[in-house]
Amino acid sequence: MQRRFPRWYRTPRTQTLVLGLVFFQVFTAYTTIQFYASSNYGPELASRIVSTLYVTFTIGCLVAPTWTNQWGAPAAVTFGILGYAVLVMTSLLYFQFPQHAGVVIGGGAVLGFGASLLWTGQGRLLLAYAQNDASLLGLFWSVFQCSAVTGGLLSFLYYGRETIANNAGLYLIFLGFILMGALASHFLLIPPRELYRLPKQEESVDSMEETTSLVVNQSNYRNNEESPEDVSQHSWWYETRETLRMFSSSTMLWLGPLFFYTGFNQPYQQATFGNRMVSKRTIGLELIVFHSMEILGGFVGGKLLKSRTTALYCWALFGIMIISGNALALFVELYPSVAAVDVADGWAVLLPSLAFASWGLADAQINLYILWLLGHWYADSERSRAIGFYKCLQSLGYSLGFWCMPTSRMSALHQWILSSTISNNLYTMMKSTQSQVEDAFAGHQEEKSEKDVGVSPVRNGPVGCYLVYEPSSGGRLMNEYSKGPIPSNAVGFWCTDEPIQEFKFKVAGGRSELIKGIAGGDSNRRKYFTGWCLFLKAAKAKKAKVIQFIPESQGVPVDVYGYHQKLNQPVLLELEEALTDVSDLDAVAVMPRHHEFMRGVKSIALSNFLELGNLAGASTRL
Structure with a gap:
């Protein structure tokens, strides 16, 4: 059932703040627990807990995208937070019954799986x-990092006392923080269904990726609009298979060293260096x-990543x-007289x-940089997998x-050398693949010079074909090939990497009638769906990607189902969310939004798919 919230609460900025506050509550507790693990559990048990946690976290990340896409991201966040609560509760049991160390190790295992869900969602x-x-x-990032500052201050005050009987009191406080975070996660809204985005007055679109952004950013999703949940229409097996394909993606393999380094660097920095x-x-x-x-880095990175000229x-x-940090650490390592200092x-x-x-x-810069790249390169369920x-x-x-942290395995100096070597090699890797980084900026709007302030440029879209609704001639759908402004009454668009003949842009201004007489009555409305089928058939012929514009006044929002004959599988295409490849589809069916057409159907013959599609709206082979 649709929830009612005021418009200010449904903006992306407010929801980002709510998400940050959820993480603030959870990680105020967890960051401090991890930082003082050796002190609170003893070095041996702490090592076993952390090792178990990260093993299950790593394994969980292989399946968490599937769960997130099947359950929805807000549900994944909530279930993930409860995993953190399990560690705190098992720790409280351990403090009372220290002979049962296996209980808290099990809590670490549960937390690892929970963390994979939490971070993916x-x-x-x-x-x-x-x-x-x-x-x-x-x-x-800045709100999230406030949790560690609060946790550090809480720990400083707590451990600053001369005598401490046990850690139970502090862990009860931590449990309260985590449970409040789980409760707050229920107030996260589902994008784009429950969001309201303010229209941008100045926007230029120079790439296919920008078209996707424009559709989402320019659409005012009304609070009382019925819309499906943010869950996948695909099977569990399909989601798992697509997640595993990430391991063969050249883009993800290229980014792999960056991903690895964001985890590898902190054990040395915060534990090996800090504790010594x-x-x-x-x-x-x-x-x-x-x-x-x-926190400061979050605001700085947010500014630097706004334009092509400053992102690098x-x-x-x-x-x-x-x-600078590594050089200072080396100096301290080589001059032990300045070590083990107190405030x-x-x-x-x-x-x-x-x-x-x-x-x-x-650390703030590299993590924001990674998120920024993933946000540009992936959309919707692909983001969960990335x-x-x-x-x-x-x-x-x-x-x-x-694993390297105990100096009995690797000396502190050798840990420093390994961490520094990895970070230095990242620069060489980034320099050699600079063209891939530039691709992430393609179409990203340049910062406007001072002389352009207040001037509203024409919205230029990518090269392709728009599906345009016009009320004349009893209502009609038009093909409009364009290299310039996006038509205000466009309801769809396709673009392709294949060349488009130049005459299609010149004859009659690139416009041609697709179907007319589509206004009024069920029979005429069916023509509207037929027009969409013809539009999609042309897109298939050009191996194109398609997106649907949500009409603000005229036109009818539609659901489009694709059909894969090899799998006998119908798939609801999320055309309003992102550019969607239709080149591998064998048939499509177009119908009104939220139709019960294929709900719950996992397999169907092509003939039945086409027959049912025509009953619901219109269908065609591609």
Whole structure:
């Protein structure tokens, strides 16, 4: 049932803030638990908990995209948070019955699976809310990182007391934070169904990807509009198969070292370096320093990723900060007289603090950069799979980093060398593949110069064919081939990598009638669906990608089902969400929105698909 919320609450910025606050509550607890794991559980048990956690996290990332797409992203976030609560509750049992260490190890395993759900759901929601608005990525990151500052301050005050009987009191506080986060996650709205996006007054579209963004950003999704849930219409097997295909994607394999590094770097920075170079009490303050710079980095990264001319500065800032932090860490490693300092030692704590500050700012830049790229390259359910792949490799990085952490396995200096070598190699990799980075910026709007402020440019769309509704001639649908402005009454569009004959753009201004007499009555309305079928057939012939514009006044929103004859499988195409490839379809059926046509049907013969499609609206072989 549709929920009622005021318009201000249904904006992408407000929902991004709500998502950030959910994570703030959960990670105020968890960040501190992880940071003090060795102290609270003992080094051996802490190592087993963390190892188990990241093993299940890594495995969970292989299936979390499927669960997220089947259940919906908000449900994945809620279930994921409950996994964190399980660790806290099993920890409370362990503090009372320390002989049962296996209980808390099991809690870590549950948390790992929960984390895979939480982060996959979060990634899909955040990228859907942001729609390539990097300032919203930065907003979430900054609010999320406030959790670590709060947790660090709480720990500093808690451990600053002279005597502590046990950790139960602190963990009860943590449990309260996590459960409040689970409750707050129920108020996350589903994009785009429950969102209201303000129309942009100045926008130029220069690529196929920008067309997708324009459709979503220019549509005012009304609060009382009926719409399907944010769940996949595909089978569980299909979702799992598509997730595993990420491991053969050249784009994802190229980004793999970045994903891995975001996990591998922190065990050395926060645990190996922190535990050796500052006192237990001071770690809490260094945690505040690190994550305060993460907060600042969120706002800085959000600004830098807004335009093509400044986005690469985000990567440059990461390089400067990571080199600075590593250099300071090496100095402290080589001069042990400045190690193991306490906040009471005054200026002696400055060098470790500067290292933590540099690392925090660098970490924000690389994580926002990755999210920004994924937001440009993937849409809808593909985002869940991309986030799952990202978190899988990040978790592998954490796992290896924590395995290396005991100095009995690898000395602190060798850990520094390994971490620094990986970060330095990232620059070489990025330089050699700079063209791929540039592709991410293709079509991204350049920052306007001061002389352009207040001027509304013409909206230019990509080269292709629009499906246009006109009320004349009893209502008609037109093909309009265009290289220029997007028609205001367009209801659909296709574009292709294949060449389009030039005469199609010149004869009659690129316009030709597809079908007329479509207004009034069920029989005429059926012609509207037939027009869509003809439009899709032309798109198939050009191996094109298709998108549907949600009509604001005239025209009829439609559902389009595609059919794969090899699988005997009908698929609801999410045309209003993103450019969708129709080149591999064998047939289509077009009908009114939310029709019961194929609901629950997993397999059907082609003849039956076409027959039922004609009863619901119109259908055709492609």
